[in-house]
Amino acid sequence: MARYIRHACAFCALLLAALLVNAARVQVVQSRLYDDSPANRRGAIARYGRPRGDILVGDEPVTGSVDTGEQLRYERSYKDGPLYAPVTGFASQSYGTTFLEHTGDGVLSGTDPMLTPLPLWSGVTRGPGRVGNLVTTLHRGAQQAAYRGLAGRKGAVAAIEPETGRILALVSSPSYDPGELSGNGEAVASAWARLNHDPEKPMLNRAVRQTYPPGSTFKVVTAAAALDAGVVTDLDAHTDSPDPYRLPGTTTRLTNEGDGCDDASLRSAFEWSCNTVFAKLGVDVGAKNMAATAAAFGFNDAGLRIPFAVAPSTFDTRVDRAQLALSSIGQYNTRATPLQMAMVSAAVANGGQLRTPYLVERTTRHGGETVAGSGAHPLRQVMSPATAARLKELMTDVVREGTGRRAALRGALVGGKTGTAQHGVGNSGAPYAWFVSWAQADDSPQPQVAVAVVVEDASANRGEISGGGVAAPIARGVMRAVLGL
Amino acid sequence: MTKGGTTVAAAQARAPAVRLPRRRGIELSLIVLAVLLSVSGYCAVGVARTGTVPPGAAGYGAGLGVLALLAHLVVRVRAPYADPLFLPIAVLLNGLGLVLIYRLDLETPHDQAAPAQLVWSTLGVGLFIAVVLVLRDHRVLQRYSYVWVASALGLLVLPILFPAVNGARIWLRLAGFSIQPGEFAKVLLAVFFAAYLAANRNALAYTGRRLWVLQFPTGRVLGPIVTIWLLSVGVLVLERDLGTSLLFFGLFVVVLYVATGRTGWIAVGLVLAVLGAVAVGRLEPHVNQRIEDWLHPFRTIEAGQGPNQLSQSLFAFAAGGVLGTGLGLGHSILIGFATKSDFILATAGEELGLTGLAAIFLLYALLVERGYRAGRALREPFGRLLAVGLASLLALQVFVIAGGVTGLIPLTGMAMPFLAQGGSSVVTNWAIVALLIRVSDSARSQYDGREAP
Numbered sequence: 026m027a028r029y030i031r032h033a034c035a036f037c038a039l040l041l042a043a044l045l046v047n048a049a050r051v052q053v054v055q056s057r058l059y060d061d062s063p064a065n066r067r068g069a070i071a072r073y074g075r076p077r078g079d080i081l082v083g084d085e086p087v088t089g090s091v092d093t094g095e096q097l098r099y100e101r102s103y104k105d106g107p108l109y110a111p112v113t114g115f116a117s118q119s120y121g122t123t124f125l126e127h128t129g130d131g132v133l134s135g136t137d138p139m140l141t142p143l144p145l146w147s148g149v150t151r152g153p154g155r156v157g158n159l160v161t162t163l164h165r166g167a168q169q170a171a172y173r174g175l176a177g178r179k180g181a182v183a184a185i186e187p188e189t190g191r192i193l194a195l196v197s198s199p200s201y202d203p204g205e206l207s208g209n210g211e212a213v214a215s216a217w218a219r220l221n222h223d224p225e226k227p228m229l230n231r232a233v234r235q236t237y238p239p240g241s242t243f244k245v246v247t248a249a250a251a252l253d254a255g256v257v258t259d260l261d262a263h264t265d266s267p268d269p270y271r272l273p274g275t276t277t278r279l280t281n282e283g284d285g286c287d288d289a290s291l292r293s294a295f296e297w298s299c300n301t302v303f304a305k306l307g308v309d310v311g312a313k314n315m316a317a318t319a320a321a322f323g324f325n326d327a328g329l330r331i332p333f334a335v336a337p338s339t340f341d342t343r344v345d346r347a348q349l350a351l352s353s354i355g356q357y358n359t360r361a362t363p364l365q366m367a368m369v370s371a372a373v374a375n376g377g378q379l380r381t382p383y384l385v386e387r388t389t390r391h392g393g394e395t396v397a398g399s400g401a402h403p404l405r406q407v408m409s410p411a412t413a414a415r416l417k418e419l420m421t422d423v424v425r426e427g428t429g430r431r432a433a434l435r436g437a438l439v440g441g442k443t444g445t446a447q448h449g450v451g452n453s454g455a456p457y458a459w460f461v462s463w464a465q466a467d468d469s470p471q472p473q474v475a476v477a478v479v480v481e482d483a484s485a486n487r488g489e490i491s492g493g494g495v496a497a498p499i500a501r502g503v504m505r506a507v508l509g510l
Numbered sequence: 511m512t513k514g515g516t517t518v519a520a521a522q523a524r525a526p527a528v529r530l531p532r533r534r535g536i537e538l539s540l541i542v543l544a545v546l547l548s549v550s551g552y553c554a555v556g557v558a559r560t561g562t563v564p565p566g567a568a569g570y571g572a573g574l575g576v577l578a579l580l581a582h583l584v585v586r587v588r589a590p591y592a593d594p595l596f597l598p599i600a601v602l603l604n605g606l607g608l609v610l611i612y613r614l615d616l617e618t619p620h621d622q623a624a625p626a627q628l629v630w631s632t633l634g635v636g637l638f639i640a641v642v643l644v645l646r647d648h649r650v651l652q653r654y655s656y657v658w659v660a661s662a663l664g665l666l667v668l669p670i671l672f673p674a675v676n677g678a679r680i681w682l683r684l685a686g687f688s689i690q691p692g693e694f695a696k697v698l699l700a701v702f703f704a705a706y707l708a709a710n711r712n713a714l715a716y717t718g719r720r721l722w723v724l725q726f727p728t729g730r731v732l733g734p735i736v737t738i739w740l741l742s743v744g745v746l747v748l749e750r751d752l753g754t755s756l757l758f759f760g761l762f763v764v765v766l767y768v769a770t771g772r773t774g775w776i777a778v779g780l781v782l783a784v785l786g787a788v789a790v791g792r793l794e795p796h797v798n799q800r801i802e803d804w805l806h807p808f809r810t811i812e813a814g815q816g817p818n819q820l821s822q823s824l825f826a827f828a829a830g831g832v833l834g835t836g837l838g839l840g841h842s843i844l845i846g847f848a849t850k851s852d853f854i855l856a857t858a859g860e861e862l863g864l865t866g867l868a869a870i871f872l873l874y875a876l877l878v879e880r881g882y883r884a885g886r887a888l889r890e891p892f893g894r895l896l897a898v899g900l901a902s903l904l905a906l907q908v909f910v911i912a913g914g915v916t917g918l919i920p921l922t923g924m925a926m927p928f929l930a931q932g933g934s935s936v937v938t939n940w941a942i943v944a945l946l947i948r949v950s951d952s953a954r955s956q957y958d959g960r961e962a963p
Binding site: 029041044 | 764767768769771808811816817821824825827828829830831832841844859863864867868871874875878879882885886891894898901902905906908909912913916917918
């Protein structure tokens with residue numbers, strides 16, 4: 026009988042071996058499969074089990090974490106939520122993450138391998154890494170000035186430091202408080218529904234995700250193309266441009282708001298925003314050269330990340346001459362984000378060189394130690410330095426004595442260009458007011474800020490809407506804040 | 511005969527009585543170690559959850575320590591030759607179970623199970639002490655074999671009169687207490703099987719018809735066996751308890767094999783088991799669903815109904831990895847219902863990792879192996895079969911439940927011996943250990959000069 030007891034014992038050993046092999050299968054071999062299952066709540070519990078890293082403006086965090094004591098323990102909180110929403114986006118337990126909360130999620134939630142000093146060991150212990158912080162390039166004063174300037178009207182502001190590409194302000198209005206979406210309760214669901222159905226679209230990031238016809242502000246691009254292509258060599262020479270201008274191949278007559286555009290020089294045409302002169306200029310430069318210059322400024326680039334994606338601004342390259350004429354004055358299919366127009370202004374201010382804009386200055390560990398800097402951002406020669414210098418001159422004139430006088434700052438050299446963009450069926454919609462500009466303090470060697478402002482104020486009196494009247498003062502406030510005047 | 515007799519007598523006369531080491535000191539040190547391990551686990555839970563040593567740590571340690579010491583003293587006095595590993599392993603598993611239940615209690619403030627489990631553990635140790643004290647010789651049990659089988663069947667049938675709980679009719683609910691009579695019945699059946707087979711093993715092994723390669727016993731001897739098999743399937747169908755019926759059947763086949771040494775029995779057993787399982791799996795929706803869950807653990811997730819208990823259990827094991835999350839730091843509570851009973855192993859797997867799980871499996875394996883060893887050392891068939899039966903009971907139960915929660919075999923609602931919340935289970939397992947101690951005491955004492963080796 027002892028032999029059979031041994032057999033039975035061996036059978037039990039076999040059962041034990043099967044248990045151990047199977048446990049190793051579940052816990053080691055296939056653990057990734059189970060860990061990654063969307064139905065497994067452990068990932069979410071771990072993710073929300075500790076305070077999220079912060080997004081900083083200057084030295085101060087604009088985010089925080091609230092301990093709810095629930096299973097998903099920490100909820101995101103925001104200081105000045107509506108002000109920074111276009112930059113931070115939201116971090117919601119129910120609806121995921123957007124903008125910096127999204128692109129920086131690895132660092133903020135502590136899963137980024139960059140944060141762990143010993144990745145292999147952490148892999149074995151599966152301990153949670155420490156969370157990190159994101160320090161933005163934003164200028165607190167500029168951001169506040171832009172938000173205050175818009176005062177709840179529909180619109181957006183983008184400001185860039187021309188020499189580096191650092192984004193100093195990124196504002197969209199009307200805005201919302203991302204803190205309302207942080208948790209997972211009923212209040213969050215109703216806030217989500219309300220924000221999504223709001224006709225004012227408060228969650229739309231108008232600064233980077235909405236394109237507008239740039240109107241006359243696009244004349245900066247057309248002028249750059251004309252100067253670089255040699256179509257215009259003397260700013261003060263008469264151009265051969267009739268008023269009204271018949272669009273080539275059509276019977277449509279293009280007119281101007283004001284007088285004195287007949288054969289006007291580039292200087293005065295720029296100063297008084299003559300549509301006829303620039304429409305003809307675009308046709309003279311040709312579709313190919315216009316498209317090349319627009320692309321150099323950043324139009325038709327679907328790959329721009331700051332680090333979140335920016336909606337591509339468009340300049341239609343398959344156009345007949347009449348469409349090219351309209352495209353050259355920022356109408357037809359020409360569309361731009363406010364950030365794109367700030368880039369146009371920045372390229373002019375920076376001697377024709379454009380730095381790719383960026384929003385994250387550096388990534389730090391919890392204690393503040395830098396783990397990654399912003400790195401070198403690509404530099405692109407958009408136009409010749411001579412062309413840039415002449416454009417600066419033209420833009421300065423606009424502010425000194427043209428349509429952009431309300432952007433002038435005492436103690437600084439300011440250049441700008443107004444725009445009033447028609448849109449809607451038969452141009453029935455209230456026009457968009459644009460202003461693009463740059464500013465250089467008198468004691469500074471180069472321009473310190475380039476700004477683009479768009480205001481799409483449907484309620485305002487149509488006659489009053491103009492870049493110079495509505496948008497320029499907002500740009501002025503932003504430039505003043507950056508320059509510290 | 512005279513020659514043999516004289517030789518034995520001469521050998522006895524020549525050799526001085528061999529004194530087998532009793533090893534009670536080792537048992538005591540191991541018990542102290544087991545209690546210390548349990549208390550440190552208890553403290554680890556508190557530190558992980560609140561940052562401080564839990565206020566009940568001293569009380570918990572003292573309670574477990576006193577119980578273990580009492581059991582040890584009784585063994586020291588009444589079963590001095592018993593294998594020194596049984597008691598420490600039982601104390602450690604029971605202590606660890608209390609820690610895990612206490613740890614899960616922290617997540618369910620409205621449902622505290624650890625205090626009741628401590629009361630049941632005390633009752634279990636009480637029963638252990640009573641058995642070791644009262645039962646001087648395990649062979650006494652053989653005399654009442656029909657009493658055991660009658661009570662076992664009675665206990666099994668009893669729950670049919672009570673309403674089903676969570677789809678299974680295996681509980682008795684009396685005055686707020688719930689008892690699982692099937693748990694007690696399994697020990698009584700093990701005793702009956704051992705007694706019946708010890709009495710009839712010659713008839714089973716050597717009589718009957720030969721059919722192809724199998725030697726079948728006569729109907730008179732076969733009758734009770736078929737009855738038992740039918741009963742086990744009957745229990746399953748009426749009470750929807752796949753686990754218990756599988757356990758009884760496995761127990762029976764193992765004991766039968768050891769008693770007769772006929773491989774044919776295993777073949778017959780397997781054929782019957784497969785037939786029974788297939789029939790029940792097809793016909794019984796409750797069981798059929800368990801099998802579907804086993805084959806496709808993620809089917810409810812794919813159907814958009816969220817994870818079921820088995821996939822939650824697999825998530826828990828996977829989350830543990832090799833080293834585990836640490837006591838108190840896992841989320842096995844997500845499994846929901848039955849985390850403290852059927853799925854307690856998932857908490858061990860998540861928080862102690864594969865390492866801790868393997869250690870727990872090895873503790874059970876050691877317990878089983880020591881049981882078999884005691885059986886092998888005995889020379890009288892009843893004791894042998896009793897030890898084999900009890901050890902197999904533990905082994906099969908561990909395999910069925912651990913295999914179920916880790917997705918190796920279809921899930922059956924059963925309690926992990928000593929570890930899981932469940933009064934009947936803890937008390938029964940203490941009784942099993944008491945019987946094993948009694949058997950191993952006589953196995954080891956027989957060499958101690960009283961009888962020839």
